[in-house]
Amino acid sequence: MNPCQFDGARRGFFKKSAAVAALYLTPSVLVKTFAADSLVPMPIAKENLKFILNGKPVALEIDARTTMLNLLREEIGYTGTKKGCEMGQCGACTIHVNGKRIKSCTQLALNHQNNQITTIEGLAKGDQLHPMQAAFLKNDAFQCGYCTSGQIMSAVACVREGKATSRTSIQAYMDTNICRCGAYQNIVDAIVEVAKSGAKI
Amino acid sequence: MNNINLNKNNTNLFKLDFADERVDGADKVTGKAKYTAEYNLPNMAYGVFVTSTIAKGTIKNIDTAKALSSPGVLDVIYYANCPSVPGYLTNAAERPKNVSEWRGHKVLYDNQVRFFGQPIALIVADSLENANAAIRLVRAEYESQAFETNFDVVRKDPAKLKGTVAYKRGTENAFKSAPVFVEAEYAIPAEVHLPMEMHASIAFWEGEDKVTLYDKTQGPKSTQTSIARTFGLQDKNVRVIAENVGGGFGSGLRSWANVPAAVIAAKKLNRPVKIVLTRPQMFSLVGYRPQSWQKIGIGADASGRFIGITHEAISGTSRYEDFREGIVNVSKFLYASENVDTKYSLLPLDMSTPVWMRGPGEATGSYGLESAIDELSYKLKMDPIELRLKNFTTINPENKMSFSDINLKDCYAYGQEKIGWKNRPSTPGTLKENGWLIGYGMANGVFGAGKGSASVRALLNKEGKLTLECAVSDMGPGTTTSMTIIAANAMQMPIEKVKFKLGDSDLPPGPSQGGSGTTSTVGSAVDLACSTLKQNLKDLAIKLAPAFANLKSDALDVKNEMVLAIADPNIKITIVDLLQLSPDKQLDLTIASSGKTAEQLKFTSNSFSSHYVKVAVNPKDGTIKILQVVTTGDAGKIISPKTARSQMIGGVVGGIGMALTEQLEMDHVSGQIINASFGAYHVPLHSQIPPTDVWFVDKPDVNMNSIGAKGIGEIALIGFAAAVTNAVYNATGKRVRDLPITPAKLGFKAKA
Ligand code: FES
Ligand code: FES
Numbered sequence: 001m002n003p004c005q006f007d008g009a010r011r012g013f014f015k016k017s018a019a020v021a022a023l024y025l026t027p028s029v030l031v032k033t034f035a036a037d038s039l040v041p042m043p044i045a046k047e048n049l050k051f052i053l054n055g056k057p058v059a060l061e062i063d064a065r066t067t068m069l070n071l072l073r074e075e076i077g078y079t080g081t082k083k084g085c086e087m088g089q090c091g092a093c094t095i096h097v098n099g100k101r102i103k104s105c106t107q108l109a110l111n112h113q114n115n116q117i118t119t120i121e122g123l124a125k126g127d128q129l130h131p132m133q134a135a136f137l138k139n140d141a142f143q144c145g146y147c148t149s150g151q152i153m154s155a156v157a158c159v160r161e162g163k164a165t166s167r168t169s170i171q172a173y174m175d176t177n178i179c180r181c182g183a184y185q186n187i188v189d190a191i192v193e194v195a196k197s198g199a200k201i
Numbered sequence: 202m203n204n205i206n207l208n209k210n211n212t213n214l215f216k217l218d219f220a221d222e223r224v225d226g227a228d229k230v231t232g233k234a235k236y237t238a239e240y241n242l243p244n245m246a247y248g249v250f251v252t253s254t255i256a257k258g259t260i261k262n263i264d265t266a267k268a269l270s271s272p273g274v275l276d277v278i279y280y281a282n283c284p285s286v287p288g289y290l291t292n293a294a295e296r297p298k299n300v301s302e303w304r305g306h307k308v309l310y311d312n313q314v315r316f317f318g319q320p321i322a323l324i325v326a327d328s329l330e331n332a333n334a335a336i337r338l339v340r341a342e343y344e345s346q347a348f349e350t351n352f353d354v355v356r357k358d359p360a361k362l363k364g365t366v367a368y369k370r371g372t373e374n375a376f377k378s379a380p381v382f383v384e385a386e387y388a389i390p391a392e393v394h395l396p397m398e399m400h401a402s403i404a405f406w407e408g409e410d411k412v413t414l415y416d417k418t419q420g421p422k423s424t425q426t427s428i429a430r431t432f433g434l435q436d437k438n439v440r441v442i443a444e445n446v447g448g449g450f451g452s453g454l455r456s457w458a459n460v461p462a463a464v465i466a467a468k469k470l471n472r473p474v475k476i477v478l479t480r481p482q483m484f485s486l487v488g489y490r491p492q493s494w495q496k497i498g499i500g501a502d503a504s505g506r507f508i509g510i511t512h513e514a515i516s517g518t519s520r521y522e523d524f525r526e527g528i529v530n531v532s533k534f535l536y537a538s539e540n541v542d543t544k545y546s547l548l549p550l551d552m553s554t555p556v557w558m559r560g561p562g563e564a565t566g567s568y569g570l571e572s573a574i575d576e577l578s579y580k581l582k583m584d585p586i587e588l589r590l591k592n593f594t595t596i597n598p599e600n601k602m603s604f605s606d607i608n609l610k611d612c613y614a615y616g617q618e619k620i621g622w623k624n625r626p627s628t629p630g631t632l633k634e635n636g637w638l639i640g641y642g643m644a645n646g647v648f649g650a651g652k653g654s655a656s657v658r659a660l661l662n663k664e665g666k667l668t669l670e671c672a673v674s675d676m677g678p679g680t681t682t683s684m685t686i687i688a689a690n691a692m693q694m695p696i697e698k699v700k701f702k703l704g705d706s707d708l709p710p711g712p713s714q715g716g717s718g719t720t721s722t723v724g725s726a727v728d729l730a731c732s733t734l735k736q737n738l739k740d741l742a743i744k745l746a747p748a749f750a751n752l753k754s755d756a757l758d759v760k761n762e763m764v765l766a767i768a769d770p771n772i773k774i775t776i777v778d779l780l781q782l783s784p785d786k787q788l789d790l791t792i793a794s795s796g797k798t799a800e801q802l803k804f805t806s807n808s809f810s811s812h813y814v815k816v817a818v819n820p821k822d823g824t825i826k827i828l829q830v831v832t833t834g835d836a837g838k839i840i841s842p843k844t845a846r847s848q849m850i851g852g853v854v855g856g857i858g859m860a861l862t863e864q865l866e867m868d869h870v871s872g873q874i875i876n877a878s879f880g881a882y883h884v885p886l887h888s889q890i891p892p893t894d895v896w897f898v899d900k901p902d903v904n905m906n907s908i909g910a911k912g913i914g915e916i917a918l919i920g921f922a923a924a925v926t927n928a929v930y931n932a933t934g935k936r937v938r939d940l941p942i943t944p945a946k947l948g949f950k951a952k953a
Contacts, residue, residue: 039338041271044331065330074329079239080232082447084397085480089879092397120232133230137222140847144677145229146236146397146447171888178879180397180448181677182854183847184890 054122091177143181164195256872258345273331288431371540375509379500388939398447419453420713488556509540527562571644571923605804605904630934640932646919656709673711679844691731693760717912726794810916823944837902852917860925
């Protein structure tokens with residue numbers, strides 16, 4: 001890897017006057033290389049990955065270190081799945097794997113060979129919103145909308161797994177999903193509504 | 202279950218079955234709404250910060266060689282190789298004319314470390330994985346210096362305080378002469394905004410002197426100005442896009458290190474660079490509510506009339522920048538009291554700079570004042586609502602002007618009834634339900650209601666569709682929806698035919714979204730644009746439609762997508778037909794709406810809130826449960842009832858965090874934040890949220906602006922924490938004067 005060409009870059013943001021620019025160079029500091037220690041650059045392992053994404057087969061070669069979340073957002077361009085912490089603590093990145101909810105930031109993508117992955121983009125059937133999406137909209141179960149994909153994916157799993165039997169049981173199941181805007185009450189309203197409607201989700 | 206038809210031809214606006222959803226809601230529930238980090242530009246590189254591992258000192262050297270040899274790494278930018286930035290120059294004489302000094306920490310500029318976790322280098326790589334892998338390969342050697350991060354200790358040394366501002370009305374310390382008084386100290390730890398979307402910037406130089414920035418900001422225009430001034434560019438050559446903002450609560454009110462760093466890196470590497478902060482960095486790099494200490498003395502005569510209020514406060518700031526907010530202001534004007542004196546000082550610490558957080562100043566001050574009033578009520582043996590009524594005023598005692606409108610009495614009436622105030626025990630610690638101690642508490646909130654200037658473009662096209670544009674942002678309150686509603690109402694046309702565009706500095710200038718001013722400021726501009734549009738339509742009808750030839754414009758009305766004569770509704774023309782007759786086949790105008798009119802300036806305007814809480818405390822272990830909340834808002838006309846209700850509920854959730862769980866924790870040996878994650882800094886979760894009832898006075902404040910609306914974002918939270926502490930006292934007889942309230946502070950020991 002080539003270090004960048006400092007000279008060229010140090011032209012800085014002064015366009016008009018070279019004389020002025022010369023005055024503003026940041027102090028130069030002698031860069032001394034440390035004695036060798038145990039940390040060394042690692043080569044990248046590339047691997048092939050195949051899975052089903054929202055019903056469609058996907059096959060790619062990926063950097064083995066890529067999380068499922070970063071694969072979706074940065075490589076595939078499915079940005080509906082959100083990044084709220086990358087520490088498994090907020091739920092914004094919730095997706096379904098073979099019908100079960102998981103936090104996609106905690107998983108290497110390579111763990112999901114041949115799995116069925118569903119993201120928020122896969123819920124609506126063409127022109128029809130999924131009943132949970134419609135209920136979120138109707139109950140104003142969000143403000144900024146950033147936690148919403150994760151909340152909806154968890155909410156769908158909550159109803160499917162039969163955990164939406166009371167407000168308390170819904171809250172307990174949904175504690176995995178933080179909403180800093182504080183739309184919790186409306187989120188639970190939306191889930192109750194879908195659970196009561198008996199809609200097939 | 203209702204299903205909604207998605208109209209494929211229009212990706213942003215879906216046709217809805219229900220009338221009152223957020224107009225951009227369908228994009229949010231389907232994952233289509235794009236937030237800053239979600240734009241992928243061709244050839245984009247990824248920047249990640251290497252951060253300092255000391256709190257204060259000098260970097261002796263940074264070894265970047267290994268990182269540079271790591272796969273995919275394109276550059277490691279730090280003080281020794283950072284391109285010079287004109288706005289980084291501290292000497293004003295050296296800065297070109299169109300440049301102002303960057304406020305705050307100048308990232309990648311020098312070898313000084315000012316706080317633990319300060320970015321000291323930016324790794325830029327061709328993928329996020331490659332960038333992240335190189336962080337551990339950068340080695341810095343420091344010479345560290347003694348530092349101070351312990352607010353509680355340092356504030357006791359008066360020599361360490363700065364920027365003291367004092368205020369006096371009447372006699373100083375008058376409360377001490379009152380027959381009944383309390384004097385107490387209240388403390389609030391630093392709290393962090395933590396919007397779910399992390400701060401992010403993508404910078405892309407479109408030419409030598411032209412940069413485009415996708416940025417998580419609450420103010421596209423203010424970010425544009427700050428970047429233009431810092432880099433010596435013309436405003437029009439800096440475009441800032443923030444189409445969707447995933448929360449902010451104040452953290453997006455200024456540009457932080459990620460913004461100039463992305464701009465610098467994109468220039469240096471001549472390709473787009475994306476920087477997304479990590480969650481731990483969200484605790485140290487984008488501001489926080491400063492830690493504070495307050496002392497309040499308040500005294501009353503036997504009837505409860507306030508004799509005097511003395512309010513002293515200290516809040517933390519960084520060593521390199523002063524941040525102050527209006528902590529003591531609420532004591533000056535919310536209640537009638539002849540004698541008020543206040544004093545407010547800053548305490549510089551070796552931490553990053555705080556910033557406005559939801560309800561800035563007042564949220565802190567109201568916690569103190571509303572707690573002290575509650576304490577006084579017990580000493581007076583008087584109901585705390587009655588005590589507030591005794592000191593109610595319609596004249597702001599600080600500036601002696603009338604409040605443009607104040608309906609707190611209605612809030613008291615509704616709140617008491619709904620929470621079941623009559624069940625509140627007048628002796629604390631005496632009511633039990635199911636073995637738990639029960640208490641009721643209330644407190645008020647207040648925030649200034651402003652109206653600033655904004656410009657709006659209104660384009661009525663030949664199909665009769667109206668598009669409005671303003672460079673404001675929507676971090677979640679539903680600005681897009683409220684503005685659409687205001688326009689549809691003003692034009693008396695179907696809401697589906699109105700579209701409001703925001704989040705782009707190229708649009709006509711609008712304010713930053715903060716201080717609860719957006720609806721008032723931009724709403725007034727939208728209203729003005731629509732009335733101008735209506736006038737233009739009437740003029741066009743008179744000029745071009747023969748049936749109108751002999752009519753005056755005040756005899757005409759615009760509604761239901763038509764211009765018609767008020768006296769004879771048979772004289773009418775549809776807007777579409779009328780525009781057909783016009784030379785341009787459309788109307789396109791941009792209007793500027795300024796601040797308050799002379800008439801409006803005769804009043805002082807505020808939004809008010811009053812919160813009611815019922816809590817249960819487990820007498821065995823001190824577990825605190827909020828059982829029920831009633832929150833009331835007095836904020837003029839409510840433009841969008843659904844989103845306004847959500848905003849109030851959100852304020853309650855924020856207030857619950859402030860009252861019970863939120864606290865930024867520092868290790869003062871190393872000077873670092875030790876709970877920088879959702880796992881360790883506890884924001885409220887689903888199961889902590891009680892049923893919350895929201896009520897608005899919903900009465901237009903006609904002295905405020907043409908739409909009669911005031912802001913609610915701040916008052917939703919302000920005062921709430923005091924309502925909780927007051928309720929906990931009512932339940933237990935234990936007064937907690939430092940937030941958050943924990944079982945330990947109630948005297949319960951943690952299990953061994
Ligand atoms: S981003 Fe995965 S849990 Fe927060
Ligand atoms: S809607 Fe903003 S975080 Fe949940």
